[in-house]
Amino acid sequence: MEELSAICLKDICKQYRVGFWGRKFVALDRLSLEVKKGEVLGYLGPNGSGKTTTFKVMLDLVRPDKGQLLYFGEKTSIDSRRKIGFLPENPYFYMYLTAAESLDFYGRLKGMGRQERKTRIEELLELVGLQHARGRTLRKFSRGMLQRLGIAQAMINDPEIMILDEPMSGLDPVGRKRMRDIILSCRKRGKTIIFSSHILSDVEVLCDRAAIIKKGRLQGVFNVGEMLDDKVESWEITCTTIPDDKQIAKYIVHQSNNRTLLRVGEEQEAKRIIFTIENNGGRVVSFSPHRTNLEEYFKDNSDNS
Numbered sequence: 001m002e003e004l005s006a007i008c009l010k011d012i013c014k015q016y017r018v019g020f021w022g023r024k025f026v027a028l029d030r031l032s033l034e035v036k037k038g039e040v041l042g043y044l045g046p047n048g049s050g051k052t053t054t055f056k057v058m059l060d061l062v063r064p065d066k067g068q069l070l071y072f073g074e075k076t077s078i079d080s081r082r083k084i085g086f087l088p089e090n091p092y093f094y095m096y097l098t099a100a101e102s103l104d105f106y107g108r109l110k111g112m113g114r115q116e117r118k119t120r121i122e123e124l125l126e127l128v129g130l131q132h133a134r135g136r137t138l139r140k141f142s143r144g145m146l147q148r149l150g151i152a153q154a155m156i157n158d159p160e161i162m163i164l165d166e167p168m169s170g171l172d173p174v175g176r177k178r179m180r181d182i183i184l185s186c187r188k189r190g191k192t193i194i195f196s197s198h199i200l201s202d203v204e205v206l207c208d209r210a211a212i213i214k215k216g217r218l219q220g221v222f223n224v225g226e227m228l229d230d231k232v233e234s235w236e237i238t239c240t241t242i243p244d245d246k247q248i249a250k251y252i253v254h255q256s257n258n259r260t261l262l263r264v265g266e267e268q269e270a271k272r273i274i275f276t277i278e279n280n281g282g283r284v285v286s287f288s289p290h291r292t293n294l295e296e297y298f299k300d301n302s303d304n305s
């Protein structure tokens with residue numbers, strides 16, 4: 001028997017009325033999307049394409065004009081909604097509560113008992129790296145700290161499904177890595193996660209599949225490996241020392257005191273250049289594909305729509 005999807009949107013249409021004359025604006029156009037049980041699905045799209053609206057529909061916060069929403073094959077109910085954790089795009093908190101008080105508040109909203117909340121709050125503060133700030137009021141938190149608290153509140157009752165709207169926004173590199181690790185550890189524990197992002201590398205590391213939306217219409221759901229392999233446009237080599245060689249010099253795009261960046265079109269040629277550099281006393285510190293950026297990817301896809 002085919003496994004049930006955790007979330008299933010069927011033919012969702014949503015129009016907003018905008019401006020003085022209440023003109024109709026199509027935010028979601030016959031959108032059908034499945035989030036499979038246990039998968040991490042990346043949701044990509046330019047600003048204003050309908051990602052947050054999709055999440056609001058998934059959470060039953062916005063009523064679609066048409067279409068159907070199912071959790072594990074069934075219509076939504078208060079009970080099924082309890083299984084969902086949500087990190088909003090701009091999490092809103094009571095700024096005069098401390099981090100621990102705030103999580104306690106969300107735990108109570110989810111109907112958790114006192115002892116359960118106490119244990120869970122300590123676990124989560126440690127997981128997101130906020131133990132040191134547990135007693136600090138949130139108005140003294142930085143943007144990144146609030147984002148971490150946001151993911152902690154989304155996980156307060158250990159939900160089956162997590163919907164994360166731009167989880168990486170506002171985070172520094174350490175915070176991003178931590179957020180990635182949190183998502184990966186949830187995935188390992190069999191949780192279902194959908195998250196939106198503009199950053200292709202986050203999707204590459206975390207997801208098996210990615211859905212792309214543009215102007216309220218789903219462009220497709222892609223296997224992430226295939227999507228990225230298609231889009232390598234050149235290869236970048238970074239070296240600390242580089243031999244004086246004309247063949248190599250023509251690929252240099254940037255040079256600073258102790259780093260040289262080369263960009264080579266073909267993978268085989270790039271490997272040949274690395275070989276030459278290393279055999280002539282140079283030192284290569286990184287070799288990575290340089291990919292078409294996301295906007296170009298959207299542009300390419302829109303031609304099919």
Ligand SMILES: Nc1ncnc2c1ncn2[C@@H]1O[C@H](COP(=O)(O)OP(=O)(O)OP(=O)(O)O)[C@@H](O)[C@H]1O
Pocket residue numbers: 016017018025027045046047048049050051052053054089
């Ligand atoms: N309450 C609303 N009333 C009217 N229009 C709205 C409303 N909410 C969203 N929209 C419009 O719907 C479109 C989709 O918005 P949405 O917030 O879903 O985009 P998004 O993909 O999340 O964008 P971003 O990447 O900037 O977060 C936008 O054009 C937005 O202006």
Ligand SMILES: [Mg+2]
Pocket residue numbers: 051052053089165
């Ligand atoms: Mg949004």
